[in-house]
Amino acid sequence: MAGEETQALHISEPRDRSKKHGPCGCDTYHCYKYILLAYAILFLIVGIICLVAGIWGSIIKQNYHSVNDFLSSPATLAIIIGVVVIITAILGIVGVIKEHVTLVKIFLGIIIIVLIIQVIVGILAFVYREEIANSELTTNQLHFAIEKYEKRDEVTKAVDSLQQKVGKSAKNQLKFALDKYAYDDSVTYAVNQIQVKLKCCGIDNYGDWDKNEALGCKGNGTCSVPDSCCKEIVEDCGKNVRQNYRSSADAGLRSTIYVNGCKTQFRNWVETHLDIVGAIVLGFALPQVLGILITWLYKVKLEDRQFLYKYRPELFT
Structure with missing residues (x-):
């Protein structure tokens, strides 16, 4: 009897959890889903901004094509970053909407890598700003x-x-x-x-x-x-x-x-702007950490939900 009661409580748990509402007025799973979707859309917007800025910089640098080795790198980098961020954001959006675990995992992996690179760049911008400003x-x-x-x-x-x-x-x-x-x-x-x-x-x-x-x-x-x-x-x-x-x-x-x-x-201009860039890059780290946390929590909920749907479909009827 005790075993049957425990099993009954375990089976009914997902159904009970689905009725619990979070601060946003929805169950925990859907709260994570909506927050992650908003985060992915914001990620997409950032990517579009980077891409547009890079393209704009590439157009402007045509006026400097004889000295563009130094001037074109930021524009090219912005375009590359923009494309990568846009693709990543699309994977995240599709993964959330379609409830596709693999795409969500890919999205999670990429934003973790981006965060690591971002932190490294921010630190290097502070540490090596004088060396960069003094290059030949x-x-x-x-x-x-x-x-x-x-x-x-x-x-x-x-x-x-x-x-x-x-x-x-x-x-x-x-x-x-x-x-x-x-x-x-x-x-x-x-x-x-x-x-x-x-x-x-x-x-x-x-x-x-x-x-x-x-x-x-x-x-x-x-x-x-x-x-x-x-x-x-x-x-x-x-x-x-x-x-x-x-x-x-x-x-x-x-x-x-x-x-x-x-x-x-x-040199002064480079040092000043590298300080600003480094601060901005590191400043974006906190929301990215929160984004990684939300993505991971959603992934766990999604895996749990799909597992139960496969082996306990009666819980979703």
């Missing part, structure tokens, strides 16, 4: 741009843009930009944009522009700096500046152009 890639590119400045409009624009955000890590990019500025349109455009954004001129200082054939003080050079070095940009504001003002201490020069180089500015 950007500087070489900028020296190339300076040489081509005024020879190709793109390079000129690129240099102006590059010089506003550059440090030792960017020094290679800057050398590349200095060389190609005015010779390569994409580099010119990128340099101009950088110098305007970072409020800087040259790599170490404005004198770096003497290395550019068109702007140097030797030969047929105009002894100038790009207009993007000017504090108030007007046409030809940088023309003959280095000829008119020979010393960086000259008040007239300092009131006309930015005399400091982009290397330090870029």
Whole structure:
């Protein structure tokens, strides 16, 4: 009799549990299901945002194609992340709606991997931000741009843009930009944009522009700096500046152009933004942990439900 009573209580347990309501007014299983579905949809939205941002970045970087080795990586990474997140979210949504255990398990596994990678990236962004900011890639590119400045409009624009955000890590990019500025349109455009954004001129200082054939003080050079070095940009504001003002201490020069180089500015910019990126990445860890917990709880409930449906179908009638 005791065994029969225990068995009866065990058999009726799922039915009794299905009548229990959680805080959302539904039974535990369906509460987990709805919460997980909302989480997967949010995951999908995040993926779409990453994909759109990556595509937008890829389109924008076309203006910097001569120096895009440094600039294109974030856009490409955003696209890859966006695609992976979207696919993962779709697996989760389908798995929840169809109550497909395998898809839910795949979704759980992927978001765990994403969390691990995310935490690693966040930690590395904090630990290695100075090393990243001091890499040689950007500087070489900028020296190339300076040489081509005024020879190709793109390079000129690129240099102006590059010089506003550059440090030792960017020094290679800057050398590349200095060389190609005015010779390569994409580099010119990128340099101009950088110098305007970072409020800087040259790599170490404005004198770096003497290395550019068109702007140097030797030969047929105009002894100038790009207009993007000017504090108030007007046409030809940088023309003959280095000829008119020979010393960086000259008040007239300092009131006309930015005399400091982009290397330090870029390093500071990278360090600041890597701190922000690291904080954001780690900040997203908590909701992801909660998402993993909800997914695991739903998986357990779903497996239990399917097991009972297979071996105790009478409980669901």
